[in-house]
Amino acid sequence: MTREELRAVFIEEAYEIIEQLDINIINYEENPSDKEILNGLFRGVHTLKGSANSFGFTALGSFVHHFEDLLDRYRDLETSAPSNVVDLFFKSVDVIKETMQIDMSGGEELPQSYHQTLDAIKQQLDGGNTPPENDTEALFDLSSEFSDFTPHERSTLSQSIQDRAIQEGKKIYRIVLRFDPDIYHRGYDHGRFFHLLKEKGEIIESTWSLRDIPDSVGFNPEYNYWNSVEVIMLSSESLESLSEVFMFVEPKEYEICPIENESIPRKVEKIASESENQNASESKSVPHNGKEEKRSFVKIDTLKLDELFDSVGEMVIAQNFLAENEEILRLASPTLNRTLDNLNKITRLIQKRVMALRMVPxxxxxxxxxxxxxxxxxxxxxxxxxxxxxxxxxxxxxxxxxxxxxxxxxxxxxxxxxxxxxxxxxxxxxxxxxxxxxxxxxxxxxxxxxxxxxxxxxxxxxxxxxxxxxxxxxxxxxxxxxxxxxxxxxxxxxxxxxxxxxxxxxxxxxxxxxxxxxxxxxxxxxxxxxxxxxxxxxxxxLTLAIIDGMLVKSGENTFIVPTLSVIESFTPSPEIVHTIKGEGEFVDLRGEMIPVLRLNRVLGINNEMPLISESILMCLESDEGKYALLIDGLVGRQQVVIKSLGKALAGLRGISGGAIMGNGDIALILGIDDLPDLMPMEKE
Known part of the structure; x- marks a missing residue:
């Protein structure tokens, strides 16, 4: 994955984290005694800090670093954050949102409230800080967290490292970390890289220089005093694979060297091979522990879902075409009919499940x-x-x-x-x-x-x-x-x-x-x-891709009216039909005068003028109010897949889209709100 692709992933995840911050702060304000909510806040901010600095979002990383310190302070305190500090939490999230936008656009200016909010955070931290109690004597070899070997065993381990490497078919690497003093501000520390290295192999030894560590009075926890940390590890990974661990730090801050020793006898290779075969056979014979496997989730680009949905829509159209094809129907084959019915069920099931992929709470x-x-x-x-x-x-x-x-x-x-x-x-x-x-x-x-x-x-x-x-x-x-x-x-x-x-x-x-x-x-x-x-x-x-519509006829054409706009359909009696000079035709529907719109005349289908009392009227609700649409026939109700008409017809008034019917014909979807604006054409 390229750096740009990684950056895109970070931006997507950062927005998710930022959205969750608001929710967590609201929940914390309602339940201030719940430390787990505060811990969730801290974890989100900590993740954001590390990733922001890695991808050059320096202003965001610097601000989030101090915000993280403020959250960490209240994690350790017995008392909950007072209302003014909770307000500061919210202001901090607002600054994070604005700074994120600026960093994304490559701008150099900062939000107006950036420094003001940052100063408020620092003021809170200064009011509650206590000097660190860490002393030089308390420092210990951190590799104990990442290895199965205890510190007192390491002196004897160094003599057998090379033997183990040959027996297990692994390489020995010497890694020297010379991180700059600002490594913590960039969202990293030695511990994070130790965790990543452990995924690549086994850490055997680590050496930490204590000569530059000040006493507790002069110790600054935001400053890296470890000028050199040496790590010895066993790994089957290549040099390039190990280098990926340090892809977000400067090349001068790390050095990886494979350690070779040609003097070691090669006869142990056979032992190693036998050992590997034994391990392989043992691994094959290990039965499943019977525990239920965890469900996994995959993030998918919504554009891919749209493409999948479009393909399923085409499949539905093709299936409908088969079901309504006259040549196939004339065969009158029971076996063929059962197959088509089965195909219809499978197609509908696939359509339903693909639709479910697009649905979110x-x-x-x-x-x-x-x-x-x-x-x-x-x-x-x-x-x-x-x-x-x-x-x-x-x-x-x-x-x-x-x-x-x-x-x-x-x-x-x-x-x-x-x-x-x-x-x-x-x-x-x-x-x-x-x-x-x-x-x-x-x-x-x-x-x-x-x-x-x-x-x-x-x-x-x-x-x-x-x-x-x-x-x-x-x-x-x-x-x-x-x-x-x-x-x-x-x-x-x-x-x-x-x-x-x-x-x-x-x-x-x-x-x-x-x-x-x-x-x-x-x-x-x-x-x-x-x-x-x-x-x-x-x-x-429920979805923008499928519309529930009423199929109506006007002349030889089929149109689709969104059911969301339909109030009722009826055939009026002659006594409720009225013509008002200079205003047009109306129908008195239960005491309400509703204008009549002849669909064939407005869309220029033909110039026929059937009697309203002998026609079907569909009462519709639009932005301008109710009106009655005069149609030649009512076909039925159906769900259809919406298709764009393309740029050439995008501005066509009175039409909002199209759909392909089961017989292959195209039906246009009426723009209910646009049709009343075309009524003056009808009056003339």
Whole structure:
């Protein structure tokens, strides 16, 4: 693996570690007596420190080094970290995130809070440091940790090393370590390399010079005083293989020399060979111990999963083609039919399992919201009880990555503007002092729902409507449902807040939420009761690669309507069909006037004008509200694999994609939100 490939692996793992740091600190704040949480924090930071320095992330490595010291201090103390230190933990993670980005981009500037936070860490360390108790007499031969031989045996071992090497078919190496004084700041120490060397062979002897070690008063634990450490080891590895252990230190800091001795008799070679054969036979005869083997996991690039999924999609299409092929059906062979049925079952099973590979729990995304809630509640000075439910719910990996930003906006809005502004307001309303915000995920009807609920004051319906009329978004006499009025707060720049907040505002950022959810082929619904609270529900398909759709006919063409947008289908009676001059055709659906959109006319399929009362209408929900789509026929419901239309057709309005049907025909997926914008063409 090249250095660049290793660097890419480090960056991926570093992001995972950094994300987990926030979660661990939140958990530690909730359970300060749990030292294991603090130990987990320390291990993550320690791993990050060593890897960062190895790949040239020097600013990050330097900062993390001191952060690690701070964590280590509270690991040793009986008392837990006070609230101001926990705040410093969070600030440190923020600095780590920013510094990581700067180091990745090759920039030389540091985050604004870098030095301020680093000084705060040093101040904490200076306030609690005690002089080290290590003395020169306490130093011992560290190789005892990595060898099966005790120190008093080593004087006699040196005489038989070469004999053992020949008998076991191994080589003797002399390794000299001359690490620079700053080796610890780079995330390494002698012990780490001893562990790595032990994986390559057996450490026999090590010699440590004590002449440059100061007394306990002048001893600095961050400084390497071991100017020279000599190691003798047995190994069957090559010189190049041993050199890989030291690939992240300077060449001048180590030296590896094989030790040769031609004077040793060669007759022991036969003994060694016999010994090896005996060991081999013994190893073959060793039975399995019967213990259950540990499960192993492999990290896979999501692009490879996408390619696999596309291939499975092609296989499904090919299988459907076989099942619907008229020539094969005419054969009427029971054996062939059983084979095709079996092929269908296997294909569906493979498709299901490949889909499962892309599915991950929303747990990590939900856990990240704890930090958002904590910071937002402190910023506005409100006590918040945060509840998470359904974090084990699984969705497509691609969707999980894109969910964070919309959820952050909604969570901040719930805390800043959903929960009452003052404690007295809550008490007067008969509520608890703590505001309650819940985040819940669940499956429903083949889709996933993510619900953010608060028990605040709710959305003022009249205030929203008045503001919308002032801005010209709706007319004064327009009849709108509560949901349509609440949806107005997701218009760009729309806000009813009396004061401007740097955290959020109902409408400030909610237009971003809506557009982000639409990119995920989902929709967002808002429900609210004044004085009781609000509920924001995000509806998403389980995966972006497959869509659950209704197949409809218009002329000779087949189209797919996403079922997430379908409310109902019906054939209207003549008395509920109306034509309004200058406005178009409408249908009165249970007291609600819904515009009718003729699919064949809008897409230019033909100019036929069938009677609405003799046609099928499909009531759909779009960003602009409900409308009835007039179609020639309803074929059925089916899951289809989404295919891109390519760059040439990417901007085609009213069409969001395509799918290959079982008979080989191509069906276009309708863009439900775009079709109403094409209605003026129909009116003309």
């Amino acid at each position: 929303v747990h990590d995304t939900f856990e990240k919201m704890k930090r958002v809630v904590r910071d937002a509640s402190k910023k506005v000075g409100k006590e918040i009880e945060f509840i998470i439910e359904g974090e084990e719910t699984e969705v497509d990996k691609t969707m999980v990555d894109l969910l964070s930003d919309p959820l952050i906006h909604i969570m901040r809005n719930a805390i800043d503007h959903g929960i009452e502004h003052t404690l007295q307001e809550r008490l007067d309303a008969g509520k608890s002092a703590k505001g309650r915000v819940s985040l819940r995920a669940f499956h429903k009807g083949g889709n996933i729902a993510i619900e953010v609920r608060d028990d605040g004051a709710g959305i003022d319906r009249d205030k929203v409507l008045t503001k919308a009329i002032e801005r010209g978004l709706v007319s004064a006499g327009e009849d709108l449902s509560d949901q349509q009025i609440y949806a107005l707060i997701m218009q760009a720049g729309f806000s009813t807040a009396d004061t401007i907040s740097d955290i959020s505002g109902r409408g400030v950022g909610l237009d971003v939420v809506r557009s982000s959810i639409e990119k995920l082929q989902g929709k967002i619904e808002i429900d609210s009761k004044k004085g009781e609270g609000s509920v924001f529900t995000i509806w998403l398909p």
